[in-house]
Amino acid sequence: MIELEHICKTFGSGEHAVHAVRDVSLSIREGEIFGIIGFSGAGKSTLVRCINLLEAPTTGRVTVNGQELTGMDERALRKARKKIGMIFQSFNLMPSRTVFQNIAYPLHGSGLSRERIEEKVLSLLELVNMSEKRDAYPSQLSGGQKQRVAIARALASDPKVLLCDEATSALDPQTTRSILRLLHTLNERLGLTIVVITHEMAVIKEICGRVAVMENGAVVEQGEVFDIFSNPQQTITREFIHTTSNLSKIYDLIEEGSPVVELRPDELIVQLTYVEKNVSEALISSISRNFGIDVNIIFSSIEIIQNAPLGGLVAIMSGPRDQVEAAVRFLIEKNVQVEVIKDGRMASAVCS
Numbered sequence: 001m002i003e004l005e006h007i008c009k010t011f012g013s014g015e016h017a018v019h020a021v022r023d024v025s026l027s028i029r030e031g032e033i034f035g036i037i038g039f040s041g042a043g044k045s046t047l048v049r050c051i052n053l054l055e056a057p058t059t060g061r062v063t064v065n066g067q068e069l070t071g072m073d074e075r076a077l078r079k080a081r082k083k084i085g086m087i088f089q090s091f092n093l094m095p096s097r098t099v100f101q102n103i104a105y106p107l108h109g110s111g112l113s114r115e116r117i118e119e120k121v122l123s124l125l126e127l128v129n130m131s132e133k134r135d136a137y138p139s140q141l142s143g144g145q146k147q148r149v150a151i152a153r154a155l156a157s158d159p160k161v162l163l164c165d166e167a168t169s170a171l172d173p174q175t176t177r178s179i180l181r182l183l184h185t186l187n188e189r190l191g192l193t194i195v196v197i198t199h200e201m202a203v204i205k206e207i208c209g210r211v212a213v214m215e216n217g218a219v220v221e222q223g224e225v226f227d228i229f230s231n232p233q234q235t236i237t238r239e240f241i242h243t244t245s246n247l248s249k250i251y252d253l254i255e256e257g258s259p260v261v262e263l264r265p266d267e268l269i270v271q272l273t274y275v276e277k278n279v280s281e282a283l284i285s286s287i288s289r290n291f292g293i294d295v296n297i298i299f300s301s302i303e304i305i306q307n308a309p310l311g312g313l314v315a316i317m318s319g320p321r322d323q324v325e326a327a328v329r330f331l332i333e334k335n336v337q338v339e340v341i342k343d344g345r346m347a348s349a350v351c352s
């Protein structure tokens with residue numbers, strides 16, 4: 001659906017040149033929600049703007065919906081762009097026009113009659129659940145409502161693709177979730193291909209099927225969200241994942257010398273990470289029962305991603321050492337990653 005081949009974008013030249021995007025190739029499938037994550041300045045916005053050629057790549061080829069956009073003349077490009085909607089962090093609504101007029105704007109000059117335009121805008125308002133605000137002005141709306149209007153406007157010309165550039169970054173967590181739910185519904189109902197640019201792993205986790213991680217203008221890692229979360233390859237990816245999990249707080253507790261992590265010699269602190277899609281057994285209660293050991297959970301961060309439990313927990317396991325070790329072997333056989341964070345036998349040693 002979207003093919004980016006060896007995209008480079010350089011701003012300026014000579015010693016002032018900024019290589020915002022460096023040789024990025026991505027293939028985004030029809031009907032998927034694809035995420036692009038990176039810290040500020042990684043080149044995400046520039047890359048996403050290359051998809052609809054708001055930014056012309058310095059080199060490389062962009063093909064959307066079977067049409068190569070790079071190399072098109074202005075007129076053909078304008079037409080092709082109508083099938084690529086875009087929404088932004090700052091909503092970009094026209095302040096002097098009502099909600100209705102904002103959504104109707106892209107339809108002027110489309111050849112549709114006034115009645116047909118009205119019908120279309122009303123159905124879009126319904127789709128984004130904003131029918132009651134049709135005569136309001138943007139200044140009278142909350143951030144989430146403004147983004148709903150921006151989404152309706154982006155959908156007015158029946159695009160096949162929706163590009164979302166930090167679309168939820170200005171919103172509180174609850175509103176973010178409601179906008180992400182709306183995008184998910186649009187993806188399912190309209191078969192819309194959605195590209196989400198964000199610096200928040202929580203956004204990726206919530207709605208994306210696949211993700212690309214950007215650093216210094218390049219894509220350093222990409223794949224299914226579940227696989228990336230369960231087995232990140234790059235340091236930057238791990239950093240993003242840590243922002244959505246509380247498990248690493250165990251290291252703070254150890255460093256602070258918290259009494260919570262003071263161990264008796266028969267105790268171990270372990271981190272268990274679920275990395276398989278088929279973990280469905282009640283593993284903790286079963287090791288406790290079958291091996292006669294105690295498992296005291298300190299932190300837990302288990303979520304359902306792509307219908308499978310992902311994440312893990314940090315726990316103190318206590319009991320006869322041979323039984324604890326047998327329980328650990330049992331977990332490893334069940335494809336649970338087990339990392340010993342602290343061993344009571346080794347006083348304050350931290351191993352991993």
Ligand SMILES: Nc1ncnc2c1ncn2[C@@H]1O[C@H](COP(=O)(O)OP(=O)(O)OP(=O)(O)O)[C@@H](O)[C@H]1O
Nearest residue numbers: 011018019020038039040041042043044045046047
């Ligand atoms: N029009 C421009 N002229 C010169 N440099 C630019 C331009 N647009 C972007 N850049 C530079 O390109 C690099 C990538 O910027 P870009 O906005 O794509 O990153 P980003 O990952 O989207 O970051 P943010 O989330 O902060 O927007 C940055 O160093 C930025 O300063």
